[in-house]
Amino acid sequence: MTNKTLPAWEQADAGTHADDPRAVAFNAQYPARPIPATGPVITDTICATPSAGFDALWKAIEPETRTRANDVHLPVSTAYATRLCDAYPEADRELVLAAIILHDTGWAHVDEDRIISEGFSSNWRKATIRFEHEAEGCVVARRVLPELGYSEDFVEKVCEIIDGHDTRQVAYSLEDALVRDSDRLWRFDRAGIMASSSWFGMAISDYVDRLQREIIPELITDAAHQIATADLARAAALLRTEVIR
Ligand SMILES: [Fe+2]
Numbered sequence: 481m482t483n484k485t486l487p488a489w490e491q492a493d494a495g496t497h498a499d500d501p502r503a504v505a506f507n508a509q510y511p512a513r514p515i516p517a518t519g520p521v522i523t524d525t526i527c528a529t530p531s532a533g534f535d536a537l538w539k540a541i542e543p544e545t546r547t548r549a550n551d552v553h554l555p556v557s558t559a560y561a562t563r564l565c566d567a568y569p570e571a572d573r574e575l576v577l578a579a580i581i582l583h584d585t586g587w588a589h590v591d592e593d594r595i596i597s598e599g600f601s602s603n604w605r606k607a608t609i610r611f612e613h614e615a616e617g618c619v620v621a622r623r624v625l626p627e628l629g630y631s632e633d634f635v636e637k638v639c640e641i642i643d644g645h646d647t648r649q650v651a652y653s654l655e656d657a658l659v660r661d662s663d664r665l666w667r668f669d670r671a672g673i674m675a676s677s678s679w680f681g682m683a684i685s686d687y688v689d690r691l692q693r694e695i696i697p698e699l700i701t702d703a704a705h706q707i708a709t710a711d712l713a714r715a716a717a718l719l720r721t722e723v724i725r
Pocket residue numbers: 583584613645646
């Protein structure tokens with residue numbers, strides 16, 4: 481299948497959950513899209529700014545990092561989240577980082593055979609397995625966070641972000657928005673391009689085109705837009721996608 485015959489991904493339905501009071505309140509508080517950064521935005525390769533800390537949490541979810549390249553996806557996404565927290569210092573940094581570290585741990589507790597067959601099919605946004613991995617991720621968060629001393633209130637805030645991080649198309653808070661953008665930004669790094677294009681069964685040039693056309697417009701924050709655009713330009717040049725297509 482070439483890039484000319486490839487059907488577009490199913491569009492995200494921004495209307496779903498848009499009437500939720502949390503979504504309405506968030507939109508009222510942050511009406512501009514993309515949301516302008518209030519702190520510094522670093523658009524260097526993500527390798528230049530790894531995340532740090534949260535060692536006990538990483539140790540606690542080590543078994544969950546062994547599924548679906550989570551041992552790459554989670555730390556790379558966490559590095560992006562750290563940058564976004566610097567760009568939006570008004571956000572609750574601890575909440576954003578705990579949520580992004582935990583957000584996909586549920587993949588380790590669903591039927592592995594269905595991850596690719598359903599989770600990356602043409603209607604991947606609504607695949608049942610995606611709802612399951614969100615629910616299972618909340619189970620992991622409720623298991624590991626209290627043991628590390630986090631309050632019940634904090635754990636529930638983390639779960640509110642994990643629940644719907646893939647299947648809900650609107651953000652409920654700035655922290656939710658930063659987690660959602662970090663989760664998407666990993667796709668723009670070389671590692672994310674490599675993994676995601678293979679999971680979707682797509683040529684690199686087709687995948688890079690889709691990032692530009694379909695994923696950049698989904699990013700909520702301006703910092704994420706800037707980072708994604710810079711990453712994509714670097715990746716396209718490095719991978720010679722204008723020629724190899
Ligand atoms: Fe996910």
